[in-house]
Every structure is written in structure tokens, then in C-alpha cells.
Amino acid sequence: MFEPVLTKYVNEPNGYTLDFYVQHGGYQAMKTALGMTPDAIVDSVKKSGLRGRGGAGFPTGLKWSFVPKDNPKPKYLCINADESEPGTFKDHVLLERNPHLLFEGCVIACRAIGARTCYIYIRGEFFHLQQQMEAELQKARAAGYVGKNILGSGEDCDIWIHRGAGAYEAGEETALIESLEGKRAQPRLKPPFPAVVGLYGCPTVVNNVETICNVPVIIEKGHEWFAAIGPEKNTGPKLFCVSGHVKKPGVYEAPMDTTLRQLIYDYAGGMRGDRQLKAIIPGGSSTPVLLPDKLDTHLSFDGMVAAGSMLGSAAVIVMDETTSMVWVAKNLIHFYKHESCGKCTPCREGVDWLYKILDKIERGDGEPRDVELLLSVCDNIGGKTLCPFGDAEIAPVLSTIQHFRDEYETYIRTGESPVQSDFRATEPVAAH
């Protein structure tokens, strides 16, 4: 099995502390990077092939190179630690068990893009992690690894942790910037892209936690080493989250030529109760559902697209034969309905209609035309919204209809779910 890099020491009781980190070679990559030119750092990250771990898989080095050099305004790095995509809990592990790797990556990335300030935007629910991170950050400051005149190099990098307050949409990069400015987390129209006009109107790079944690690794071990891991264009170590009906849910680090089958059966111990696998969501709730016939596909950005889905945040949700797919769609649409920021009409109104129709089917009042109606509502959302949330919210509906249309039709015809689940409540709990 692959030897973990990012999560190597996560099971050490003191693995998160500054002392432990420094004793195990921490902040050495930062020292190397302080001796490199910004261009050389960007170049190395480009050559490593590192692609963003936040969802879209955009090449990180390329994103950095969009920051204009001649712009006199201050530049900012924002770390996306909002981690809200259902099924995702990988950044959580890094924030909790390896915060100094993130801080070190922040300093290197700031040098690369010419920023002197970095904000780590952490979701409000991660407060218990934030407290521990603040304490570690304070130690790093006191030791001269972070802050003004880092290790006497003349380089400044202030890192601040900024707490959100519960909003999935704050994970979208321009909405994150709005939220950091003290406003509603609603996305901005692009262009201009944040690299040119971002936080406080200044050039800004937004990167995911895991993305930035890979940066010190690239500097320390070299871009050739990094690029040799995993399939071409899908390089480097990757964290996978597995949850749902498996024996050992958790975060597993592996290269991206790992197959879904290996992840579910080798890493996560296989199906709980040895039931049949029914469906898999491979990259968080926003990515289309796959059937077990895709088990031998690589869990890479390109592999998942070829299989008809997306790697997204590498959040694999596993469902067994007792799962009703109509209910899955309704559960996820409830999430999107709750989280839609309300800025554009197709998303705000459309998701409410999707919920109403799915709820009606679930209650046993579905009508034969409802499946077509769902597809038509989806058609009026997809590609017609301000941010990718619109496309995300229709993925569970479209893909469950695509693969399990007969289940919808039976449900509507008989008024009852054709699938019985032992994990559900006998009676729904209604909110007042």
C-alpha cells in the first residue's frame, strides 16, 4: 500500500504540535522556498502537475500565475477550509492533525504570489479545531516561522484564521471572499476573476486546504517525485473520504490510480453487513451517482469524468441495496434547498420545486408525469445559474433518474418505496 505523505503522522498523539512537526523535518521546505524566487516556486508547482483539491481540479501553478505582478495593490491568499460538501471530511483531518503543514504551505504560496497576508476561512462548525489551530499558530509566530521577517529573511507572512457561520455557499471562492468582507456569502459575477479583483478589490488566490498542504511536499521532495505519483495529469498523493454503508469509514491517502473497488473493499473494509453495493457517489453530493459497474475506474479527476461523474472533493458515499434512491435524491435536495444562497432565480425557485415534487412522491402522492416534471425543472436550472451550485443541485436528481427510473416509477405507481431501509425512522419527524 502507498505510504501516506500528508497524513503520515496523523495517528501520533502529538503529531499536530510544533515541536513534533519541526522534529520530523517540518518548515524545512519553507526555508528552501525562502531561497527561491517566486517564479521558481510557481514553476515547480506547475511542473508537479498539482491540481486543486477543492473540487474543480484546476492546475494550481497556473492559477497562481494569473496574479498580476505589476498591480500595486496588496495581494491575498485565502485558504478554503469551509469543507461543506456533503460526504467530505478530509480537510478536517489536516486541520486537526497537521496544521503546521498548512501554515508552511501558506507561507510558501504567499511568497509565490507576492502576498503578505493569508486568511484561513474555516467553517464555523469547526470551532474546536480552530481553537487548537490558533494555539499552534501562535507557537509558530513565536518561533519566527510565521509573521513578520520570517527567520530573519525579510519576508512577511501574516496568517489569520477567520471563522464562518454556517453556509455551504461560502465554499464557492467569490462567495468566500464576500463572506470574509463581512457580507452574505453570495457569489460574484466572473470575470473579473479573484486573481485580478478579489478580496477588498485586490488580487487574490483562493485554494483548498489539501491543495496548499501539498505545496511543502513538492518543494521538499521535488516536482519530479510528485509528478511520478499516480496517473498522468492526476499527480500526487490524494485524500479520499469514505462514508455511508462501509465497515471502516474514514480518510484514506492514496494515489489517484486507486480504483473505487480498492478504496471501498481494501481501504474501507467492504460493505457493512456484507450487503450488496447499490450505488456510489464518488465526489461529494454534487457529483452524479455511479453504479457498481464503474468499480474498476480510477479515482482520478479524468477517470471519474470518463465514468460519467466527477472526482469533486473525493468524497465517496457508499449505499447498499436497502437504500431508496428517491429518498437519496430528496435528502440531498433538502440540503441544496437549505443552502441555496437565493441570488439567482433558477436555483432559488427551482430547487424548491424539486423538493416539493420529490416530497410528494415520497409521501405516496406522486403522479406519472412527475418524473418528466423533475427532468424539466432540472433542465431549467442546469447551465442557467450564476454559480456552479445550480449544476450541483441537479446532479443527484438527474443521475438517480438516469439509473433508477424504474424505482421512481414503481414508487409513483404503488405510492410506496420499493426499497425498505432499516436505518430510517418509522415516522418522519416534522419540524414546526
Place this chain on the structure above:
Amino acid sequence: MSFHPQMPYGEGWHKSERFIPEAGPAFEFTPEHRAQLEELCTHYPPERRKSAVISALYMVQAQQGHITGNAMRHVAEVIGCTPADVEDVVTYYVMFFTKPVGKYVLQVCRTLSCALNGAEQVTAELCKHLHVTPNETTADGLFTVMEFECLGACDRAPVIMVNNEHWAEHQTPDRIPALVDGLRTQGLASLGGCHLVKERA
């Protein structure tokens, strides 16, 4: 809310709504909170104090449990923005309470991975045990039960978040009586921290 005249916008609250909660009693930050806020403001450029508005609102909640109209006005004054700016933020984010809540707010994650692991049963048991429905507070003012969306801990499903800060992981219906009793008798200390703290102990 809906543009369709015949159809009300779904049930319940929607993020795009704006409203001002009840004015409540007069409000002012304690000197400690005020000092803490001023320190936080130094993290941002001097003309960007508004960035600290979320933190200021958390301090309001720490001080009086929920956010009131008077507190919002005070926050606007201290931050140096308009009350409407504060209203925008308060009504958008789900971690701000605009009505009084119980001493312990129990938020059960209801999203897919938790639901696949029995979150519905946990919520049902919690409601039955406390004689409330979601969003209600017990008559003694101790507990409020709510449903919440994915907390980012799906490997420890189902998860309950307590008072926005503490997590109770791997919940099952039969663990609910002990969870409630623990809070009643020993308060938040009974939660014993998340798995991280427990593994270290």
C-alpha cells in the same frame, strides 16, 4: 417569497429572507468582548472592520444566547457599518439564533451520510425523549433540538453538534438518554470532547 402567486415559497425559513429580530433588552458588549473584538479587527486592514462582523455576532451569542435587534444596532455602531449590513449577515448564516434557544442546542446532522447511518432515528428518539419537535425548546428551557446539514464528520455519523462548538459523534437512539442526562447533570463537560481529545487521553 415565490414569484408564483399561487405557491408560497416552501415551508420554513429561507436564506434570502431578511428580517429584524425582536429588539430585546438594551445591549452593550462586556469590556472583555469589546477588547477581544478590537484585537480581531487588527487582523484586517483598518478600513475593513466589517470583516469582523461574524465574530462580533458570535460574541453577542456568547453574551446573551441569541441575537436581538438592539444587539445588532450595537454591533453596527462598534464595527462602523449600517444596521442593514448586520441584518444581512444575521439572517443569512445558520449558526446565528434569532430567537431565544435552550441552554443546550442539540443539532442533529440530517444529510446523506448521517441519514444512511440512522440520523432519522436519532432525531426521532431525541424528540421523543425530550417531548419536543425539531426547532422547539423544552419547557424547562434546557434543550433545543434542531436538524442541521452536513457537519463535515461523515465518518463519525451520525453526529450531533451542541451549542455550535461541541460534537457528539457516533450517536445511536440508545445513547440518547445518557447524552441528555449527562448534559443535565454535568453540562458540556459530559461530552468529553470529540474523538480527538478522547484518543489523546
